[in-house]
Structures are given as structure tokens and as C-alpha cells.
Amino acid sequence: MKAGGFLAMKRFLCLYGVVLGFLFLPSCGPEEPPIDSFEYGDLFENVADNMIVPRYAQFQSNLLALQARLNAFDASDVQTLISLQEQFKATYLSWQSVSAFEFGPAAEYSALLRINCNSFPALTDTIEENIQFGTYNLDFPSNYQAKGLPAFDYLLFHADQNELLLELNDPSRIAYLQDCLADMQGRVDEVVNAWDSYRDIFVSSYGNDQSSSLSLLFNYFLYDYEQIKRNKFALPAGFATSFGIPIAMDTSKVEGFYSGKSFELIHANLTALESVYLGIGENGIDGIGIYEMLKAYNAISTVVDGDLSEAIADQFVLCKELVNQFANDLPYEIVNNISQVQETSNELQKMVPMIKNDMRSYFSVTVTLGDSDGD
């Protein structure tokens, strides 16, 4: 009788084991993507093939063109200065379209594009010292703000054309610009090449954990947006803090201070994010974007009435409009028109909960590292 009970028990436990084993298998996957990986694949493919890769290529070719203008620069010919300046502006605008993709190849230590290409405001004293002594290592963190696009911005725009022509007659200044350019080119070339193979990894990723494409795309989208709000707007306008200490207004902290194109750069940055959101590729084709994903969820906004996908799209339009409404560049407006700057800042801020809370919750993107029980 005992043996019989034993057998029955054994059978029960075996069955139990099989059932449990079956149950445990998908237990690795409670952090599954909320919509199936096929659809995410569409989003990732569109973003990679029609945005990230062509945008990096554009930035790369802009740097090449900048190199050509720099090589062709002749301190006795003001036209060559103007064409160099024009190409720099185009390059700076083109940077705005890749700054949101600081993951994968761009986040490699040898690349770190954002910090190496666009740490502003420029440390002009460091730049001058570097040029004067000629002994500098641009890889040092102490030089982050003395190179890249802000260094160009300073060296090519900080004085009037005649003065600049005089200054740039000094070969060490040109050499410094060439070094800064080569530094950026090396990093961007690396990123462009790495995307050849990273593209397939990016596109085929599924899930929403920390290292998933969904999480990377979302988090750096948000990060890039918050950079606009804080570094490009709040910091110079005196709305920000540094480790909690309120920082006084300092208009020299705007992006592109010397070339006087802050609003244009901010506008370009917003437009770049907006087209990632809408899924509009560099070829102009409107494909699958975050907008379409939110639509598919019937996502509701908690910040304004109605549909989340529309609310975010509208907010992008509104923010771009507000940025466009300023008659002068940001430093002037900060000093003379702070209330309108504040109003624009408020509208920029309104977007944050829409992205950070609403969008994240519909995508179930994990910011939270650990488990949750929903409280």
C-alpha cells in the first residue's frame, strides 16, 4: 500500500514538475514587449534605415565639406571665410539631427559624440591657451569644452570678419581647427562604420529591458529633449540649478553663442526629434514612428485632453512655433523679453510628463531596474 501511494505521489510530482517547468519557461519573459516584436521591428527599421544611418551620413559629409572649406581657407579672401562660416552653420544644424542617438556605437568610449562634439559653452581661455602653447590632448576631459563645434563657433564668429581674417592668418589657429575637426571626424567615422553591423542588432532587438532598442531609443529621445529644455534654454536663462544651487542668468551659455543661431539650432533639434516621433525619414517618407505605436495603443494623454499621440505631435508643433516667434536670438530675448522665454520654457516643460510618464507607461519601458508590485 505504501509503494502504491509512493507511485501515485511520484507520478503527481513528475506531472507537477512538468507543469512547473512549463510555467517557469516563460517566466523569463514577464518583461515582454507590449506589442509584438514584429511591429517593433518595423519601428526600429524605419528609425535605423531612414533616420539614424542617413543622418549620421549627412553629418559625416557635412564634416567633410567643412574640411574642404577649411583647407581652401585663405586669410586674404573674405569669401573663403564666409563659405567656411556657412558650412559650419550647416554642420552645426546637421549635428542636431543625430544628438538623440547617443547609444550603441555613439556611446562607445572612443566615440561619445555628444560630449566630444558639442560640450558648450566653449571655454575660450582654454582654447586660446591650447592654440598659444600648441601642447594639448583633445582626448582629455579638460578639453571637452575647448573643442568640437563650440570651438568652431568661437574661433569662426567671436569677432567681426576683418578681425577674424587677421586672427586666422595665424597657422596655429587653423591647425587647431583642423585638429578639432579631425577629432570629430575620427569619432563620427567610427560611429558610421559601426552602424553597418549594429543596425541588425538594433533592428532585431525585442523586449523592453535596459539594453533593448526600445529602451535605448526612448531614453535617449527623452534625454535629448531634456537637454534642449535645460542646457539650451533654462541654463542660460537662469531657470536652472547646478547640484541644487540656482544659477544666475548667463546668456553666454547658449548653444551657438558666437554664431548667433541658438534658436535655429533649438528648432532643428526639435524638428529632428519630432520626425523620429512621427516616423518621417530623411527621404521624406512618413513611416512607422512612435506616433503610430501610440495610435495603435489608443494611448490617452494625462496631461491634456484626448489622444496621446496627437497631444505630443501638437506639443512639438507648438514648441517649434514658440521658438520661431522670437525676433532676435536667444541671448537678446533672455535679457529683453524674459517673460516670453519663460512661457516657451513652460511649454517645453509640458512635454516632459507626456514623454516621461504617459509614453513610457504605454511602452512599458523599464526605467525601474528592479521588480515592482505596482505601488
Add this chain to the structure above:
Amino acid sequence: MAINSNFSISKIIKWSYADTSIAPLVVFRIIFGLMMFAGTLRFWLKGWIHDFFILPDHFFHYYGFEWVKPMGEFEMYTIFSLLLISSLFIALGFFYRTSSILFFLLFTYVELIDVTNYLNHYYFISLVSFLMCLLPANRFFSCDVLRCPEKALKYIPNWTVAILKFQLGLVYFFAGLAKLNYDWLFDAMPMSIWLQAKTHWPLVGTYFTEKWVAYGLSWMACIFDLTVAFLLLSKRFRPFAYLTLVIFHVITGLMFPIGMFPWIMILVTLIFFSPDFHEKIIAFIRLIFNLKQATSLGHNSLALAGFKKKFLTGFLFIYVIVQMLLPFRYLTYPGDLFWTEQGYRFSWRVMLIEKAGTAFFYVTDPETGNRGEVKNCDFLTPNQEKMMATQPDLILQYAHIIKNEVESRGLKDPIINAQVYVTLNGSRSKLFIDPEVDLTTLQDDFKPKDWILDN
């Protein structure tokens, strides 16, 4: 329950000390130990020791436990190594008393480091591991008994198993009680939101947009939680109840990122089964590992008497009462519990609400009048920021963290305000706390927080 008559109390006490088989407790010990081992290992392998205890610059304290601080990297990894060892020792019944006390203390220490890591599941583990310190779970089929066969017991008092069943039942019952609210029952919220995100599920996914599915699941979850413990106690309904429980936990495990919890619950609730069932499990383990039947089976039972018994009776009585009252402490606070979260923790409110917040903190220099927005990532990890943004006591703590940071950098008496927008169960985001109030002038206490705005 007829507690008002002395007669039934003495009957309960008498029953509590009457003999029952030790087998269920032994199986519980093995399962608990192994699950804790697996859970700790998982935590380690996911890199969370570093992320939760090494990485953050600041930690959110539990009221009254401000003195609990994380240790250095080496010490934290040592603690987790000890957790691994002690949980394994619990399963083996090896130096059981020391191991269980060590596990309880270390686990609870780790949980007390940062409120933003609070999970009802962790609280549950702390409580169970505390109870395990008191229970003679190593007195049969254990390394301890192998070393001292005279310690072997065949029978133990009923209360030892009953207190665990009580603890488990409580989790379900209160989780069910908490679901008795308007949003859950009559608006199918937040179930609708959760289902919306799972519409890609094969076969069933297409139904997840249907309102009736959300209502059905809400009501079923509520009824399940309220009744399952009682059904598990009844011999007749036990198989049905357990099957339902397995299905319930598997579904929640697939739907939510709740880690090991569903699997732990599926296994530990086996304790509701009969001693006979557990004796068969032990026999089966013996068979697999080719373990010999112990020579002396130990027919003696655990006899408690005198002061020890009185003390234990009193202690258990208080424990049970406190556990039953704690979830109701929210009644002493005004306002909507889910909104204010005053008295929310330690009450088995598991997967109950969907809440998210965005918090903008502003520091004003009283001398210059300069006012700036705080960059939360200067001080907090993304996880801490997310947790803080919906819980008033943590918002207040964060303001004081900012104050200390700012003062250490030379700005005295800063004014700190916060604009916090919170959405609860998919409702419109609303201002959560008074944006005008200077948070540095407030201290956390158990009094109602009148600076929380109405929902």
C-alpha cells in the same frame, strides 16, 4: 470569530499547542530556503546589488530607521553572499537557528536601506523569515537532526504551521479587501490600462480591449484574493483552490514584472496541503537523492510549558492582532488613500493602482532671489526619481536631501518648492502637493500631510 468568549480562546490556545505532523513545516523550510537562494542569486546576477546599494548617492529612509545606512561595495557583496549561504542552510536545516536569524536580519537590513525599493513581496519575505526564526523547522529531515538525532521531532504544535498559513492567507485576503474600491470594481481600473498593453498576446490578446474582459478579470481577481485562503483551508475545495491559485499567479507573472513572487507563492502555499501530502514529498526527496530513512524517527513532540509558553502565546496573539490592524491604519488619515498614500505600505496593496508622477523641484536662494529647477539626476537614480514622484513622504525627504546638498555647497536656508504632477489610474495629471509650500520648513511625521492637494 467568537473571540468574545473565554471558552473559545482557551479552545484556540489548546488547539494551538496540540500535536500535528512536522512534515508541512519541513517542506516549507526547504522550499522557502531554496526560493530565497534563487531570488538572492537572481538579484545578484541582474547587477542590482550595485544598482540599488552602491550606485545611488542618497537613500530614502523609513521613518525611525534613518540610522540604517548602506555599507561599502565589499560589505554589500559579503552580505549577499551570507544571504545565499544562510538561505541554503535554511533549506538544508543546517545550523538552522543561526542561519534563519542571520537571514532575517540581513534581509531586513537590506530592505531598510532605501524606501524606494519597497515591495510588498520583500516585506512578506521579512515577515516570513522572522517567523521562521521561531519555528522548529529543522527538527526533522535536516542536517541538524543528522548531527543530533535526538533532536528529531515527529510532532509539533499546530500554531507553528498555522501562523504561516495565517501569514499567507493574510496577504491574499488583504489584497482582496484592497480591491474593494470604486475604481477597481466599477471602472475596471487599472486593469483596463494593463490589458491595453497586452493586446499582442496570442489568441486572448484581441479580447483585452473589450471592457467586459477588464471587468471580468478585476472581479475575478478580487473574489479570488478574498476567498482563496479559506478555500485552501477546506479539504474539499483545496485542489480547486490551488489550481486556481496556480493559474492566477502564472497570469500575473506573465503580465507584470513582479519577478520571483508568483513562483514563490505557488510553492509556499503548498503548506495548506495535508501532512500526508508533505510526508510523501519528503519520501520522494529521499528517493531521488537516495537518502536513508533516519534510524530513529523521533516520535517525541515539542513540549512547551510555563513562562516560555505564556510568552509565546502572548507574542503570537499580539503579532496576529498587529498584522490584522496595520492595513487599516489608513482610516486615521483624511483623503483618498491611493492619492495621498498615507498608510499605504505594509498593507498588501499589491498591483492595485497605476500611478505615475513627474516632479520638478525648485531651489530659491533667499538672498538673491535666484530660482532654478533641480536636475533630479544630479542626486537620484531614475528608479528613485520615479518612486519619489508619487509618494509625499519621499517628496519631502528629497527636498531635505536637496537642502543638505545645497547647504553643503554654501547656500544657506534655501527655499525649496516642488511642482509635482501625478496621474492615478489613467486620470488627468493633477498637481499633487502645494507648489507654494517651502518643503524645507516641514518635517515628516505620522500626522496627516495637509500640504497634499485634493485629488
